[in-house]
Amino acid sequence: MAKKGSTVLIVDDQGELRNMVKKMLRQMDLFDAYVEARDGEDAWERLTAGPFDLVICDVDMPRLDGMGLMKRCQGDPELREVPFLVISGDRQQGAVAVAAELGAYSYVVKPFSFMTLRDRVEEVFERRNSPEHLRFRAAQRLKEQGRLQEALEIIRAMEGSGQPLKGKWLNLKGEIFWEMNELGQAADCFEKAIKGSMLFVAGYKNYASIQQELGHRDKAIDALLKADEISPRDAERKLSLGKLLLEEGQIHEGKAFMEQAIRQSSPEERQMTQVKVAEAFLEAECFEEAEKLYSGVLQSSPEDLQLYNRLGIALRRQGKYAEAVRYYNQALGIHPDNPIIYYNLGVLYAQAKDRYRAIEFLSRALKISPNFKEAQQALAQIQGGA
Structure with missing residues (x-):
């Protein structure tokens, strides 16, 4: 149960739903303070200002949605352990799986009754205060502190209790082995985690990453495809999958996932996603696609030197020398003493x-940066070929 003096944060863009939830919570008499937020950004401001014992959060909201808020909290050591109870109109297993991946303790589907909400709230506190969960959090903290052997000792004690390890324990054990550079043992743990729970998205994500590190891109792609099938809303995962497919020469499939990654990214992350996709296209020699994305992003960030350089490369590799020179000259108007621009222009004219x-x-x-090795080598090669 909630401890005396507990505070709950209710997050939803609809005032009527916030009022309904608050009324139900008052009937439960579990909390002493009730705080409201109208969307994820509003909730983030409140979370960073003071401690909360529970966040009841809707998924679909403007500005920053519930999934985005949980993802942001997972990236903050101070807020990582705040329990979330997610409210959604989506009852599909994939929606539940992605909420669990982002740290949700429980999930309730709209419309819901007083009894349903009460059961879910009690479930959150029972889970949070259970001995098994407290041991898991202790092992997580030890891992984050770099005390890997101590974390493993807690996990091995759990294994010795006679109960098979749950997916989250196997996943944590795999992450510890990974940090210890025991890649084979890590891969085995991740594989056991996903075999034990076919909807364990975090396990598929880690299994894909380590298989990629081991050089098994086919296994990495299969794992990411399965994760995307379970939880199709993760833009970052679609980006990783698209990049792998491009590297494997599956251009059409890779492009499709890249387009989905851009569409599904949040407004605050969309430009960064476009740049990441453009980089992947450039590496895969899909120069026309890279050009379109770089030029589009450049319109909203006209002083970003890196964008000019990358766009110039995409144009140069297509033989569009005049257009590339135009963009490089624009960059020089903003950054007149940048040696990289001059270097790229030199490479362009050499290619032309x-x-x-x-x-x-x-x-x-070289006049601006005398120790610029790439420029030294390029100049020596041109002069040597005279």
Whole structure:
């Protein structure tokens, strides 16, 4: 049960639902303070200002949705352990799985009754205060502190209790082995985690990452496809999957996942996602796609030097020299003393067989930065070929 003096945060963009939940909670007489937030951003401000014993949060909200709020909390050591009870109109297993992946303790589907909400709230506190959960959190904290052997001792004690380890324990054990560079043992733990729970998205994510590190891209792709099937709302996972498919030469499939990653990213993360996708396209030599994304992002960030450089490379690799030069000149108007721009112009003119201008711009790069090794090598190669 909730302890005396407990505070609950109710997050929903609809005032009527917030009032209904607050009324139900008052009837339960479990909390002393009730705080409301109209969306994820409002809730984030309140969470960072003071401690809460429970967050009851809707999924679909403007600005920052419930999943985004939980993801942000997971990235903050001070808020990682705040329990979330998620409210949603989606009863699909995938929605429940992604909420659990982001740290939700329980999940309730709208519309719900007083009894249902009360049971879920009590379930959250019973789970939070259970000996098994407290041991798991202790092992997690030891891992975060780098005390890996001590964390393993807690896990091995759980194994010795006679009960098979749950997926989250196996996943944590795998993460510890991974940090110890025991990749084979880590992979085994992640594989057992997903075999024990076919909806354990975090296990698939880790299994994919370690298989990629082991050089087994086919297994990584299979795991990410399964995770995406269970939980199709994760833009970052779609980005990883798209990149792997592009690297494997599955261009059409890779592009499809990249497009989905951009569509599903939150408004605050969309531009960064577009840049990541553009980088993946550039690496996969999908230069036209990279050009479109870089030029689009550049319109909203016209002073970003990196965007000019990357767009120039995408254009140069397509033989669009005049357009590339135009963008590089725009960049020089903003950053007139940047050696990388001069270097890229030198490389462009070398590729265009304009030896005189290639030497001119590479020399300018070296005048600004005399130890610029790439420029030194490019200039020596051009002059040596005279």
